[in-house]
């Protein structure tokens with residue numbers, strides 16, 4: 001379980017996250033929603049230790065990781081798939097995946113076997129430069145890189161943004177399997193409410209750098225969505 005208490009995160013002197021309290025249940029998907037600029041990406045970055053002047057407490061399975069630098073959070077079992085994917089274009093698919101393995105607690109620096117079944121395209125194209133992949137393939141690669149760390153928690157920032165519909169289904173399937181088959185805890189920033197309702201067990205809605213509302217996904221009514229998501 002990942003718990004956040006009074007979490008704050010800044011960019012320089014500008015505070016983008018204020019007093020966030022959130023519990024992310026183990027082995028389930030928690031959907032993070034909210035309009036543009038409300039702090040969803042900042043929340044993931046702050047969990048990962050990538051914002052400035054972070055305040056508050058983050059615990060992972062009871063262990064306080066609030067003071068840990070980013071690479072130690074990765075070593076503690078948190079993997080981050082950023083918006084925009086962050087693929088290194090000149091690295092091959094294999095090299096991009098193995099890079100994620102540097103956070104692997106077992107010291108394994110290889111392409112994990114389970115990726116072959118999850119991502120057949122990547123497995124068939126391990127020597128292709130990452131920069132030559134389509135947006136959807138790069139998104140799969142970013143997820144594969146995160147899974148190479150064999151994490152307990154995966155933070156996903158709008159994984160389906162700007163991706164062609166045929167690949168969206170593949171990515172959604174992988175996300176569902178991450179929690180349902182592999183037991184991973186997933187924090188999913190997602191604008192597609194339909195997918196969020198299908199995938200997540202709990203939700204949190206961000207407003208002005210705070211969590212405005214949380215609940216179980218079966219209680220996420222259209223009225224709540226309209227109140228917080230319409231512009």
Ligand SMILES: Nc1ncnc2c1ncn2[C@@H]1O[C@H](COP(=O)(O)OP(=O)(O)OP(=O)(O)O)[C@@H](O)[C@H]1O
Nearest residue numbers: 011014016034035036037038039040041042043206
């Ligand atoms: N690198 C940065 N430097 C300064 N301010 C930033 C930076 N990144 C984001 N912000 C500000 O922090 C606030 C929260 O932004 P954030 O990207 O977390 O929102 P978001 O909910 O993820 O939005 P989106 O849906 O557009 O991705 C916004 O006011 C934004 O302008």
